[in-house]
Amino acid sequence: MKSFSLKLGLFLAVLVASSFRALALDGAVVIANSNVAADSLSADALKDIYTAKTKYWDGGQAIIIAVVPDKTDAALQQASGMEASQFKTFWQRLAFSGRGSEPKKADDAAALVAYVAATKGAIAIVPADAALTGVKKIEIK
C-alpha cells in the first residue's frame, strides 16, 4: 500500500511538472494584426486566448483567431493543450451556445497571413516558413 501511494505520488508529480514546461511551437510562429499592441505573449496568455479565457485585447478589441486546418496542428496542440479535433469541438460548443465565435479558417498559409493582415484583432499560428507580409510577429515567452 505504501509502495502504491509512493508510485501514485510520483506519477502525479511528473504530470504536474510536465504541465509547467516552456512553450515551443513546432515549426510555427504566432502572428497578429498590426493594430494589436502586444509584441509578445507568455505561453499562459497564449493558451488563455486559444481556450477562450481571454477574448479581448487590452483596449477592448475582440480577439479573432484564424487557423489553417492541418498545416499547424502540432503547434495548435502545444498552444491550446487540445488535439485538432478537440480544438474544433471546443469552439463549436462556444459558437453554438452563444458564448463565442469559431476561429476563421483559411485555405493555406498565404491566405491566413492575408486575413490576419486585413482583420483588426486577428491572431494566428502560421508555418514558420510562411511569408509574413503586413502582420506583426508575436514573441512567445
Next chain:
Amino acid sequence: MTTKHSTHKLVLAITAAIMAAGGAQAYEVPLTGINTNLPPVDFHGFASQGLLASSQYNYLADNTKTGSLEFFEAGVNASMDPFPRTHITAQGFMFDVGDIGQYKPVLDYASVTYTFNDEIGVRGGRIRRPQGIYNEIIDVDLARTSVLLPQGIYDARWRDFYADLDGGEIFGSLPLSKAGSLSYDGYAGYAHPSTSGGVGNVIKNDLPPGSSVDSLNSPFTLGGQLWWNTPLDGVRVGAAYYHAFNFQQNLTVNLPPPPFGPGPVPSSSSMNVDNTQESLEYLWRNWTFQAEYMRTWLEPGNIDDAWYANVAYRFNKWFEAGTYYTEYYSNVQQRDNSLDYQKDLALSFRFDPKPWWVLKLEGHYIRGTGLLDNNANNPNQNSGAWFMLAVKTTFSF
C-alpha cells in the same frame, strides 16, 4: 401531419442548398455596404436528421419499433462584436423528437455579453443555461461523439425546461497560480417549459387517459456552475446547482365518470426543484474521458438521480469511436424496479467525411423502462433487455 412533413422537407432543402452554395464555410457578412463601421456579422448553422429504431418499446418517438425519422434538429445563429468588449448573438432553432418540438421555430438564445476582463463579464437576454459538460450544447450533434447523450441527464425531449432561460448571467475565470484556474457562472432567470414539451409530456403521462396539461408557469430559476481547470493539461472538475421556485402546473384530470368519479376536474399543483450535477473531464491526446452524476429533488415528490461514464477515441481526421454506460433512477428509494430505472450501454461510431458533414451510427443495449415517458404507447413493460439503433447525419456551416 402534412404541414409537419412539408416543413421537414423545406428545412432539409434549404440546408442542402446552403451547403452546396457556400462550400459549407461559415458566412461573414460585412456591413460596410450600409454605411456603418460595424464589424462583420458571423453566421453559422447546422441541420441534423436521425433515424431511431428499437427492438421492444417505442422510445423517444411514437413508432421506433418500426423505425422513426422523427429526430431532427436545425439552428442558425448570427454574432458580432459591435463595440469594445461587447458580443451580440442570437440563434433560431427548430427540432423534432417524436411528439416534442414539431419543427416549430423558436428563439433559442439572444443575448448581449459585456466582458470587463478575464475575471468578470455579464450576459443578459435569453441565455443558454451552463450546467455540466453538455447542457449548453445538448442539441448540437456535431460537438460530440454519440448520437444520444446519456438520457437520464441530457434528455433530448426536455430542452424547453433545461436548455435556456430568460435572465442574466455573471461569469469569469479566476487564475489560481500553479493550481490552475477557476471558471464560474452564476445565473438567474425564467425557464419557459411548454405544455407540449418534454416536461408537459411527462406530467401528462402520469395522468388518466383524456386528461390534459393546460398551462405551466415560467419558474424563476437560480443557479451556477464552477469548473476547476486543474494544472494537469486537459483535466477539469465541475459542480453545478440550480433551484427552480414554485414550478406550477395547471391540469384537467379526467377522473372516471359517476358513480366512480366526477369526470374532468381542474387541478393545480406547485413544486420546487433542486438539482446538483458533478462533472469530470479529461482530454488526453486523442482520448476523451468523461463522467457525471446528477441528482434532482422535487419538493414535494421524488428524488431521482443519474450518472454516466464515457470514453471516446479519435483514430484520425474522419473516424472516432466511443462508448458510455449510464444509469437513471426515477426514484432513488426504488432502485430495483425496472419501471423506475433505465440502464444503457452505448457504442458509437462517428465519421467525418468532410469538415462540414458528420455521420454517426450507434447501438444501445438497454435494461429497464424508466425513461419511456409514454405508457399509452408502451402498454406492456418488463425487466427484459432491449435494443436501440440510432443513425444520424449532420451538416454544418
